[in-house]
Amino acid sequence: MKITLLLFTILGVTAGHNERESKIRPAVKTPSGGHNNPRESEKARPAIGEKSVHSSRSDNNDLDVLVDGKTLCGHMDLRNARCYENSLPAIYEKAMAVAKIRTGGLVCTGWLVGGNNYLMTNHHCISSKEEAAAAQFLFMYESTQGDCQQGGVRDTDAAAEMTIDGAEFIMADKQLDFALVKLVSGNPVCAYGHFDIDWEAPKVGDEIYVPQHPAGRDKSIGITDTFTESGMCEIKSVSGIGVDYTCDTEGGSSGSPVVNKATNMVVALHKAGRKKCHGNTGTKMSKIYGLVQEEVYGAIAECS
Numbered sequence: 001m002k003i004t005l006l007l008f009t010i011l012g013v014t015a016g017h018n019e020r021e022s023k024i025r026p027a028v029k030t031p032s033g034g035h036n037n038p039r040e041s042e043k044a045r046p047a048i049g050e051k052s053v054h055s056s057r058s059d060n061n062d063l064d065v066l067v068d069g070k071t072l073c074g075h076m077d078l079r080n081a082r083c084y085e086n087s088l089p090a091i092y093e094k095a096m097a098v099a100k101i102r103t104g105g106l107v108c109t110g111w112l113v114g115g116n117n118y119l120m121t122n123h124h125c126i127s128s129k130e131e132a133a134a135a136q137f138l139f140m141y142e143s144t145q146g147d148c149q150q151g152g153v154r155d156t157d158a159a160a161e162m163t164i165d166g167a168e169f170i171m172a173d174k175q176l177d178f179a180l181v182k183l184v185s186g187n188p189v190c191a192y193g194h195f196d197i198d199w200e201a202p203k204v205g206d207e208i209y210v211p212q213h214p215a216g217r218d219k220s221i222g223i224t225d226t227f228t229e230s231g232m233c234e235i236k237s238v239s240g241i242g243v244d245y246t247c248d249t250e251g252g253s254s255g256s257p258v259v260n261k262a263t264n265m266v267v268a269l270h271k272a273g274r275k276k277c278h279g280n281t282g283t284k285m286s287k288i289y290g291l292v293q294e295e296v297y298g299a300i301a302e303c304s
Helices: 021-022 089-097 130-132 187-194 283-294
Strands: 098-103 108-113 117-122 135-137 162-165 168-173 178-182 210-211 221-222 237-238 242-245 257-260 265-273 280-284
Touching: 089 098, 089 187, 089 221, 108 178, 108 187, 108 210, 108 265, 117 283, 130 168, 135 187, 162 187, 168 283, 178 221, 210 265, 242 265, 265 283, 280 283
Parallel strands: none
Antiparallel strands: 098 108, 098 135, 108 117, 117 178, 135 162, 168 178, 210 221, 210 257, 237 242, 242 280, 257 265, 265 280
């Protein structure tokens, strides 16, 4: 397991809400109404720290080093994405915009943002034009078994519907731990849709879900959480540039969208977890929005 240590500095980046911004941001917040399958050995790129469960801590600058790649504590609440195809179809359909990323023999998660084939992930997954060009993006890498047992399944026969080799590097920021690339082939946004960014910070108690490729496996979605009173994934604390939650993830989930369940807008970019079951953390999308808005919302892809 590649051991990565990134030090995150609490950084306030204010997105100015000017006339230009009002024209190119998502218009409103509304409730939501196969190719190659190489079996080469690959490792899940860890979130910066050991991740997963309970925390009431509000600080976001005490990330720990990943130890032995272990990222889960207590009961695993993730379930296979297909589990929700019929029971929560709006969430399942939004999660179609989430891709598995292969990069340098490691795996991360990314998601389509805006309507023009831009994809967002972590800086510690892709940080240069060379890494973007060498990356592979696998859409609809899902199990067909639809297993709803706690923890889901590892389907060794899972295959992607669409595989895209390489992307154009647009920008990245180490402190906010985000990277933006553009997929210049395949036009996946027309097949799988996209997420929009919430330009406002989330609130404690907001229910969320986290579609992801834990440990590089077929897609899972974190919706339930045994560490909350409600039994659902929710925001635990908000401070500085960070958002904390205890919704399960694993190494390989780095770059996943943390999505407001009511609006289906992305409120945080999952980046890390803490040792000893002290929960997960992501960067507020409200801190990233002002840096990417003109690029992401400047045009819409043509779909035939």
